[in-house]
Amino acid sequence: MEAVILQGLNGLTAAMYIWLVAAGLTIAFGVLGVLNLAHGSLYMLGGFFAFTFFHLLGLNFALSIILAIIAVGICGFLMERFFLRPIYGEALEIQLILTFAFILILDNATRYIWGTAFTLPKMPSLLEGRVHIAGGVFAIYNLFIIATGIAVFAIVWLILDKTWWGKSVRAAASDREMANAVGINIRTLFSTAFIFAAMVAAVGGAVSIPVRVITSGIGGTIIVDAFIVLVIGSLGSLTGAFVAALIIGLVSAYCQLYIPGMQMFVPYLVMAIVLTIRPQGIFGEAR
Amino acid sequence: MSKLKELLMPKSIPSALLLALLVLMFVIPAFGGDYALYLVMSILILCLFSFSVNLLLGYTGLLSFGQAVFYATGAYACGKILQAYPNLLVGIIGGVVISCVLAFILGWFCVRHTRIYFAMITLAFGMMGFSWFVRWRFVGGYYGLTYVPRAPIEIPYLFSISMEPRFAQYYFVLIVSLIAIYLFYRLVHSPLGLSFQGIRDSESRFAFTGISVRNTRLLCFAIAGTYAGLAGVLTTFVELAVSPFASHWATSAGPVIATLLGGMYTFSGPIVGSIVYYLVKDLVVRHTMQWMLPLGIVVVALVLGLRGGIVGALQRSLFPRLGVRFMEGSSNERSDIKH
Numbered sequence: 001m002e003a004v005i006l007q008g009l010n011g012l013t014a015a016m017y018i019w020l021v022a023a024g025l026t027i028a029f030g031v032l033g034v035l036n037l038a039h040g041s042l043y044m045l046g047g048f049f050a051f052t053f054f055h056l057l058g059l060n061f062a063l064s065i066i067l068a069i070i071a072v073g074i075c076g077f078l079m080e081r082f083f084l085r086p087i088y089g090e091a092l093e094i095q096l097i098l099t100f101a102f103i104l105i106l107d108n109a110t111r112y113i114w115g116t117a118f119t120l121p122k123m124p125s126l127l128e129g130r131v132h133i134a135g136g137v138f139a140i141y142n143l144f145i146i147a148t149g150i151a152v153f154a155i156v157w158l159i160l161d162k163t164w165w166g167k168s169v170r171a172a173a174s175d176r177e178m179a180n181a182v183g184i185n186i187r188t189l190f191s192t193a194f195i196f197a198a199m200v201a202a203v204g205g206a207v208s209i210p211v212r213v214i215t216s217g218i219g220g221t222i223i224v225d226a227f228i229v230l231v232i233g234s235l236g237s238l239t240g241a242f243v244a245a246l247i248i249g250l251v252s253a254y255c256q257l258y259i260p261g262m263q264m265f266v267p268y269l270v271m272a273i274v275l276t277i278r279p280q281g282i283f284g285e286a287r
Numbered sequence: 288m289s290k291l292k293e294l295l296m297p298k299s300i301p302s303a304l305l306l307a308l309l310v311l312m313f314v315i316p317a318f319g320g321d322y323a324l325y326l327v328m329s330i331l332i333l334c335l336f337s338f339s340v341n342l343l344l345g346y347t348g349l350l351s352f353g354q355a356v357f358y359a360t361g362a363y364a365c366g367k368i369l370q371a372y373p374n375l376l377v378g379i380i381g382g383v384v385i386s387c388v389l390a391f392i393l394g395w396f397c398v399r400h401t402r403i404y405f406a407m408i409t410l411a412f413g414m415m416g417f418s419w420f421v422r423w424r425f426v427g428g429y430y431g432l433t434y435v436p437r438a439p440i441e442i443p444y445l446f447s448i449s450m451e452p453r454f455a456q457y458y459f460v461l462i463v464s465l466i467a468i469y470l471f472y473r474l475v476h477s478p479l480g481l482s483f484q485g486i487r488d489s490e491s492r493f494a495f496t497g498i499s500v501r502n503t504r505l506l507c508f509a510i511a512g513t514y515a516g517l518a519g520v521l522t523t524f525v526e527l528a529v530s531p532f533a534s535h536w537a538t539s540a541g542p543v544i545a546t547l548l549g550g551m552y553t554f555s556g557p558i559v560g561s562i563v564y565y566l567v568k569d570l571v572v573r574h575t576m577q578w579m580l581p582l583g584i585v586v587v588a589l590v591l592g593l594r595g596g597i598v599g600a601l602q603r604s605l606f607p608r609l610g611v612r613f614m615e616g617s618s619n620e621r622s623d624i625k626h
Contacts, residue, residue, distance in 0.1 A: 035403060086591055092402050093350040097547060098590040104540065104583035112577050220537060224414060231407045264418035268411040275408050276396055 006138060007257045008250060013142040015249025016149030017043075017212075020204030021226040022233075022241040023156060024197040030173040030236045031193040034084055034095050038102035040223030042198045046072045046205030047214035048110055054209065055121035068206040069199050076198025080191050088190075103220050111216040123210040141211055148207050152200060153242055159196075160238075169193050173236075228271045234281030244282065312461055316454040324457045326569065328525050330561050331464040336518035337542040337549075337557030338471050339511040344543070345551035346475060347507045348487035350406045352536050353393070353413030354515045359420060359534030361386040361516030362523045366432045367425075373438035375450060375524070379463070382520035383513060390512020391505070398504040401490075413536050420531040431530040435523060450524075460521055467517055468558070474510065475554055483507050544582060547589050550596025559597050 025039045049071045053064035127144050130137045160166035171179040180186045233240030248267050255263040343349045365382030393412050441447040485493040549560025571578040
């Protein structure tokens with residue numbers, strides 16, 4: 001019983017990383033209509049920046065995370081302005097290939113800048129230690145990550161649902177021309193939406209540094225999971241992505257417990273089954 | 288026969304280039320070292336793999352992230368067969384047939400979807416294949432398949448050709464690739480090839496002709512899988528080892544980039560793209576290990592500036608000025624060679 005609960009918490013922790021990337025992807029896709037394969041690389045950049053600020057420069061943990069998120073926001077701005085803007089409305093294949101090239105570029109660039117050998121930086125003392133849950137031991141840091149994921153979900157939902165900017169974003173997502181006609185500056189909105197999407201993904205990478213080794217190539221790994229989550233939870237639905245991330249996280253975690261060795265295999269299987277039975281995803285309306 | 292005559296007695300610049308390239312490839316063993324042979328073999332294999340991508344992407348409008356799994360299946364199947372029964376013919380044919388069958392089975396699931404969903408389900412199957420190969424002890428698991436014998440081409444009681452000398456390997460890869468390239472040329476200029484393009488240009492209009500869109504796509508997927516499998520089989524033959532990373536989706540980057548470099552709506556695009564890809568890689572690797580970075584930059588430049596690739600650019604600007612037409616027409620028209 002303890003193992004079940006603990007493995008469930010581990011699954012939730014893994015789900016949060018995927019969710020943060022998937023949330024960024026969903027926002028970028030919903031508003032800009034661009035499927036950004038390099039979104040996982042923005043997650044990776046978040047990790048590298050936080051690692052630099054926290055471990056190499058010795059800044060405060062919270063400050064390093066905030067700085068890392070801002071830095072990735074700047075990268076997102078540059079990417080949107082100079083590379084994504086020319087391909088809005090192009091065939092999906094073109095967008096996927098262009099953003100795939102960004103995975104190659106960012107992977108190699110980070111390897112060039114930061115090298116390959118990495119250590120886990122020392123954990124901030126506040127988040128160190130373990131708690132006893134249901135008779136088992138669970139790291140506080142994992143609880144912190146679950147809390148971060150849920151907090152980001154709440155913040156994203158609040159921003160999109162309650163603020164003026166969020167309303168413009170949703171207006172542009174549902175009808176770009178109409179939004180333009182009522183006086184929303186589409187170009188600025190697209191830039192800000194992509195920056196926001198990049199920052200959401202960066203949160204995941206930044207908070208992961210004390211527990212997960214950040215390496216070049218991690219972006220390509222997490223983006224595959226994020227895409228699975230996106231497809232299962234219906235493209236463009238934030239709630240769908242959140243629920244699907246939980247499903248994938250929990251299913252993988254329990255596979256590790258009951259059928260070890262298959263946990264790499266199962267997310268793809270889940271996605272293939274969902275696509276075969278319900279192609280529009282769990283939360284989608286029929287296509 | 289007229290095409291053969293045209294090839295042997297070229298009247299236009301492209302066919303003269305083609306003849307020169309063919310002659311060059313056949314005489315390379317006379318003066319080139321082992322590295323040159325290895326390079327040409329790699330180019331030919333990448334070219335076949337790129338055909339697989341281009342048939343789906345350029346001709347039928349489907350972006351697959353899972354082609355690497357057929358490549359790896361062909362490679363593993365050939366390696367396993369050669370270990371059990373060292374006869375190259377059996378290994379090659381077995382590997383190709385197995386990847387073709389797998390492509391039919393997976394294709395049945397994949398072709399129900401288009402666009403992003405197609406890309407995602409092929410990615411899912413590709414990564415399922417990868418996680419399977421990494422764990423499967425039978426094919427060496429994480430360390431891959433090693434000690435594949437250098438098998439001869441053999442028909443029992445008739446003849447046996449040793450594949451030990453480097454030039455024999457080279458000619459084998461060259462001849463198999465040229466046959467495959469010729470068959471591909473015939474395929475994309477056949478009615479079936481036209482129907483692939485019809486689906487790409489307008490699926491609904493194509494459906495009105497009464498031909499099943501789904502079955503045509505399935506056929507396309509199976510042929511593409513077979514070509515990827517053939518590329519894998521030849522890789523095993525050259526390298527004598529298979530790594531599970533052959534089935535990782537990043538392996539598909541090479542052919543996609545080569546196709547894009549050369550121009551994805553043309554027959555010759557992947558060929559030109561594969562040559563340029565290896566030449567660029569060869570140049571860059573001499574200076575730095577980070578060869579993916581310049582490659583990525585090249586792709587970004589191509590997507591933003593030169594969508595038709597090298598062949599597309601030549602077709603648009605250089606050749607009309609010289610007063611010649613390229614061997615094949617653009618994507619939307621079927622043009623025979625006219626002079």
